[in-house]
Amino acid sequence: MIKITKTLVTLGLASVVMQSAALDMDGMNGTTARKNPLLEQSKLPFGAPDFRKIKTSDYLPAIETGIQKQREIISAIVSNPETPSFENTIIPYEESDALLDRVTSIFFCLTGADKTPEIAQTQKKVMPMLTELGNDISFNKLLFDRIKYVYDHEYAQLKGENQKLLETIYKRFVRSGALLPEEKMARMKEINLRISDLQEKWGNTLQDATNDAVVWVQNREELAGLSEADMAQCEKDAQSRGGKAPYCIVIVNTTQQPILASLDNRDLRRRVFEASIHRADGTGLFNTFAIVTEIARLRAEKASLMGFKTYADYSLENTMAKTPEAVYQFLNQLIDVYTPKADTETKEIEEYARRTMGSSFQLQPYDRFYYSAKMKKEMLNISDEEIKPYFNVDSVQLNGVFYAANRVYGLTFKERKDIPTYHPDMKVFEVKDRNGKTIALFYSDYFRRPTKRGGAWMSSFAKQSRQRNQIPLIYNVCNNAKAPEGQPSLLTWDEVTTLFHEFGHALHGILSDCQYNTLSGTAVARDFVEMPSQFNESFATIPEIFDHFALHAVTGQPMPKDLKEKMLGSINFHSAYSLGENLAATCLDMAWHVLPESQVPTAAEAKQFETEALRHVHLLNSQILPRYSTSYFNHIWGSGYAAGYYSYLWTEVLAANIADCFAERGALKPEVGQDMRNKILSRGNTLDLMQMFTDFTHMKQPDAKSLLKARGME
Template identity: 70%
Template sequence: MTMPAFALDYLPLGAPDFSKIKETDYLPAFEKAIKQNREEVNKIVANKAKPTFENTVLAYEKSGVELDRVSNVFFALVSAHKTPVIAETEKKVMPMLTELQNEISFNKELFKKVKYVYDHQLKKLKGEDKRLTEELYKSFVRSGALLSDEKMERMKQINLRIADLQQEWGTLLPNATNNSVIWVNSKEELAGLSEADIAQCKKDAESRGGYTPYAIVIVNTTQQAILSSLDNRNLRRRVYEASRHRADGTRQFNTFPLVVEIAKLRAEMGELMGYNNYASYSLEKTMAKNSDNVYNFLKQLIAEYTPKAQAETKAIEDYAKKQMGTDFKLQPYDRFYYSAKMKQEMLNISDDEVKPYFNIDSVIVNGVFYAAHRVYGLNFVQRTDIPTYHPDMKVYEVHDKDGKLLALFYSDPYRRPTKRGGAWMSAFAKQSGLRQQLPIIYNVTNYAKAPEGQPTLITWDEVTTLFHEFGHALHGMLSNCKYNTLSGTAVARDFVEMPSQFNETFASIPEIFDHYAKHAVTGEPMPADLKEKMLKSISFQQAYALGENLAATCLDLAWHHLSSKEIPTANEAANFEVEALKKIGLYDEQVPPRYSTSYFNHVWGGGYAAGYYSYLWTDVLACNVAEAFQKFGVLKPETGNAFRQKVLSRGNTKDQMEMFTDFTGMKTPDSSGFLKYRGL
């Protein structure tokens, strides 16, 4: 593997050596890497020879290696271990990176060379060389390379401002979430919680200043899992309201001013590029292609979902009234509580019964890894000698069935104040044949860590999240592409979630389930009757999960279908959310959006603007892939190998619909069995 010329200290496998990297190393490393990247691009531009694939497209692909290395490591910390020094460095680095990106994107001489190769050599090129040339040309055009000088200058300004705003968002939202702690005075108020959960509340209070003996910490989504257990209705209300209003209340933690400015700038960006709005501009590069296709897909789901959601809500409220009296009115903070009680009564099962069988270490090693072994022939060996950025992390070598080293995989499972909410996958280094680089992949989640010496027990939802994020990891680790730009998860936004959503299906396959669902203390497998009830419970009252996703999806699209003149003010933003949901028939106090506008990180801080629909879109793809696996043999090595060769290893080297067809044999996705697949 190529070793970096400077930048950061790396281990022989290409892994960053966190034992030697100091937080103060990143800024000078960025300065050097940016300088080198600038020189590499200038050298391409200065070349007097006729532009060719080799001296232009390939030369560009070879540039920026050091900047990639530094960026990949640094931005892992920005998301997962954002100390004050990292936050301060980010403030300095983001304008530098945006300026460099503007320089390259709007370099007319460079684009002329790329366009010449695209116009004159594309038909002669084959395979990845052709795909790389197409992708590079399109990326310049989509960035505004064909704009007039005046519009190009405005696009540069927009890019810089959005980068600043997203950086502010990345600091403000975690601070707002951390500030939304619900302080609890006594253990009695926490009635209904397990001893382990109460211990976590005590620990959370201590780590956040200890203003009261106990504290409940808000996590990622609108609904909070803890609401299913809390007996105290007033405390449930406080938790729910803290979650809903974490970032739209006090002036200090209100994200709406950032939201509306980002939305307006994106709308203007779409208009500069000749589109009516940002969504139309963004969707052009997806599988869906345009807004009409997305909305037709969503409207079909909404029509099928709505009566099921209404019936589900009525059933929960009727159940609650039997206990609380006919005057009882179900509130959104009651829903999880009475649904859990209803499930316990109807199926005779609760989270507390099954959690002892979901020890996180067993789920990862005996579940997630075991499934990858059975399906793809992979083997995992823990490395205790490779330093990490936090002591909670674990590192594994990933070997192919023939013993060949394929990748390194890092797991960072537990929540902490320096980590943003949610769960994700990314890479310290992407796979690249040209760079002779093996993939170095990591997964991050936000689970409450058990006290020292005790096993960390997780819920079924958290189990499936581990399988989900590892689906992304497999997409990165099994990549077999020549070019970094095309490798791993560098696919259309409405395809990238398919491997991860599909990988969730292995969690409940009997052979896999039995291998990891073992009691944390006794090691005994889950009893057959409990297992049967548990697997039945997976599909219990699933309308909510679909509804919260539909609502968030439609919010994202509503914001990004506005023209720059239609964007509401910060004071109008909350009302815009309500009206947008009413307009499409999804306003339901009982089923709020999975993410409300003010804390919708995927959209305002991440890369899912006008693209959150992709979770549902790819869920349909995953349903179709799962059906194909059933047809060909779920755990047959031939089936896993076919999926690996035709999809997971291909990155963005081929049209993703063609990949889907290559494996499933289907010309287009089929949503007819989707609601059944979702337990509805």
């Protein structure tokens, strides 16, 4: 997942390098003055944030200063007596919020990855300020008049990135409501402010709900089935969360909890599963339905103000899919293939369970992973516990993720222990191209903690921009369990592919070669942005890459050939489940966002609405629930994937098509990687996205059959 909250908050407004000095006072009498390090260009290599100097108290005044600076620049643009031009209007606007962008890029990293109470309080103050700024800019008639003049008079004469930048900026203003009459514009401002408030409340509530949903375990015997390392992690998690019991099981962000595959105690499996699905829909403090339904109503109203039938119609206008009808057509093709395979899979698991539990045993969703794992062990003679010792997180990163990037794109990575981070778990690597030139810094923060929200994502402290002479400063965040001191931290296969996935996003940022910040890196449509990450997962299973990272954490020996063959052959074992949970979540997202305002349910009706929405598309399945249920679906309520979660499946098709091209031409051949880099990964949003896909694959349209084949369903 790419983290795009910051971009949305600032309404996609572009930014620029500026320097400013500001003073804040330390000490009770204000006698000791210090410069706010966020308001100065960092003196560290490549402009890396200097976390040794930054204090939590620095963020609010720095953001306030950044807002003021951008307001001053906007004022200068609209006051310019010269005829509007690309040079005196578009470029200054593109460069108007560099200071603010630099500060908020750092701040919003912490709100997701290390959200202390102090950071949370600052965020509460910051969000309304940023939304108000975005409104004031988006609805600044004098500014828009200048931009429109340039668009009307210079667009046809401009070339390349200049033309694309002008088009992007102009259309963003139009989509924000710049052409609305005054009364509708005023209402749009109110909607934007309220949605900002609700999303900030959502983020805090969901994180608190997930932390509160931990399942406390009184004795070691209840954890039977877990490895010693997993039991140690449960003990460590309990200690870090107040020690209400000797052990606790932490709830991860998805509906199904991976730990259910190992727990022998059925009642504990039930407790864990119910804690997951009810984390945010109960009668306590953490019910999110009131937030959800108000956001849905406001989005529907916003779409109506803009002249669209539904929010989905509005949201999809600038994507590859274009319309809700196209999304549903795509999804229905997959549902038709998936449904019979899912029914067969469920029947097989239940019949297997009845061999040991009796003919009356009724398979429950919290049993599915457990008995599927046992079937996998019996049928394929393989289990997660056998393979995890070969997936040490350090080896996966260095000998897998980085090694693949070296073989395919010619990149090398050198750890920089001299560059500070916001948390000791974070690592920093200098990224060099095959010619030895430094092209990026890459930060990785892989281990979970109470101050980090669930999931995995990529974002940046700074995007690549030739205009700003800025190399990209990219980071990945995950939520893997950290082993006790002195022991290796081991991953499941799903976690291995997550590292490759998120680094695919990172490569999209690292390899960017664009003039303007607005167009660089991952600044593409949702139904394209997940393609590089999904594609990068394919390298994990290429034998040469796999053999290079799948090394025993203690002995350093490669995974034995027979175990490797069984492991790779088992990847698509019971694969209908993962497709089904994704399809169900996608259809939930669409169901909420194809509603006109008058049809959005109340908070009390939300749970029933979810049930009926799934029934309508034939995905109401007690065994295969949505990957995210409505009450904890952060992608669509807290991030930028509203009416866009389909993009994971859509881009999986693109990724599978591209992986097929790599396989045909030579998956690890540098010339193939260079072609991918030249035609897609370096281009950002400077070209038509379908054209980029066609340029590399020579395919006029994506072929969904590749997805089904890759998932072992054809």
